[in-house]
């Protein structure tokens with residue numbers, strides 16, 4: 071289908087984690103270098119550590135986009151709790167619905183890109199959840215975190231929903247005792263190869279970039295626009311007509327070559343020549 | 354593209370739509386789909402910043418309940434004459450196919466498919482509407498595959514079948530089911546009903562290949578229309594829009610010869626011919642959403658909020674098509690949009 075623009079210059083992917091313990095295994099697996107406080111980078115990825123909570127995540131995500139609006143996609147990666155002991159600790163979840171508990175609003179990433187994990191809806195709370203009854207507010211959202219809703223709303227200002235992803239690792243059953251840093255890093259390390267595969271996928275653009283005519287023809291079209299002193303509107307129209315001809319697979323080299331020989335001397339001649347050229351290109 | 358999810362890998366279901374038979378039937382067709390419950394289809398369908406082009410590569414399905422506005426006045430872009438009252442109903446939004454000239458890509462911000470499942474509400478609405486009409490003498494034609502290709506999805510949804518059955522016990526209107534599918538087999542077990550107009554849109558092979566992505570090739574559509582005719586159904590054939598590409602005259606003339614040399618004319622209700630036309634706002638949005646479509650670079654006329662060929666071009670195309678059709682079809686059965 072020719073839709074995948076794999077070979078164009080790739081834009082980086084923004085990775086968003088709340089805690090250093092979540093970010094460290096990713097940074098080392100992806101070979102990211104320290105860039106500034108709470109930020110690691112290489113050519114393909116920028117990883118930011120936002121701090122805990124919806125607001126912190128939204129602010130840091132927005133800041134990252136404002137400093138570099140040109141991300142291909144954004145991924146919120148982190149830990150989540152589960153109220154269901156059938157979920158295994160260390161299980162990965164791709165989030166397909168985010169319930170912002172304080173407002174009751176739902177947000178929907180657009181899952182175009184395939185992955186190998188189970189999917190879940192997630193409840194995003196403003197305070198750590200330690201009471202399983204809280205899960206009853208939205209029984210279809212089986213896992214809990216504190217950042218996804220903030221991250222998603224911020225990223226949605228800059229990216230289409232199919233380029234915004236949340237993946238989570240189940241790390242606890244909402245119990246009070248915290249996992250040790252070592253245990254958490256181990257849980258993430260076990261999943262690093264799966265995560266890397268997914269990251270490779272979200273580095274690619276799903277959308278084809280707008281078509282261009284071959285560079286040599288573009289030069290000729292620009293030269294004609296200049297030497298004929300076309301108005302801005304005419305130049306724009308000529309360009310679009312040439313792109314249309316190119317998309318139809320028309321062989322318009324000869325038409326352009328012939329037109330380059332034409333040198334209109336008056337506005338009227340110019341307008342006639344312009345109309346003729348557009349008509350020929352549109353045939 | 355195996356890194357993209359398969360079409361309908363995800364089905365969004367409104368809480369209020371989950372128990373309808375149509376929902377249950379559809380879900381059974383996609384046993385591996387991820388089900389996501391939602392409050393209102395607009396939460397998903399109207400998200401901002403969606404990419405129509407990207408979503409076409411991995412369409413999702415949304416099952417919803419239509420809450421109001423079951424019947425709309427016919428569009429001025431259709432060829433129906435004054436002798437019928439033309440209405441349409443939106444049972445589904447968007448289409449399985451991806452035609453370059455389709456207005457849906459300018460009308461909706463999402464390429465995902467919405468199927469409304471509360472058919473009983475549509476049925477009571479049309480019954481009510483028919484009973485309250487003032488001019489009961491004038492026939493009513495209700496298009497049920499507007500803003501979609503309903504027959505293309507029939508094997509999954511069964512919605513056309515429900516409508517045809519409903520028609521058996523309810524008089525006062527006819528329905529039109531327009532399609533580019535080769536899916537007649539999904540309803541061929543039903544007895545033909547002369548209040549159902551099955552309409553196939555046909556294009557020369559070259560146009561179909563370049564401008565009607567995902568739709569069955571013309572040969573299969575012709576075979577399907579012939580099959581429906583041979584089962585006794587009334588058929589409308591649509592050459593709409595006629596796309597002037599290189600060699601279009603030969604292409605359309607060959608197509609007309611190909612179909613009419615075998616078509617049982619007693620089953621032909623009429624033929625419609627039309628040129629490309631679109632609401633200006635939709636066209637502008639389509640040009641943004643689909644910058645790789647050659648059509649959006651054409652030098653169309655923008656007049657009175659409508660984008661179309663110039664009047665001369667329209668006349669030329671319509672005249673040519675009419676002349677070709679007159680070799681087979683009486684004039685009173687040819688309807689053009691101009």
Ligand code: SF4
Nearest residue numbers: 448450451452455501
């Ligand atoms: S078949 Fe009809 S509704 Fe479907 S994409 Fe083509 S023009 Fe649009």
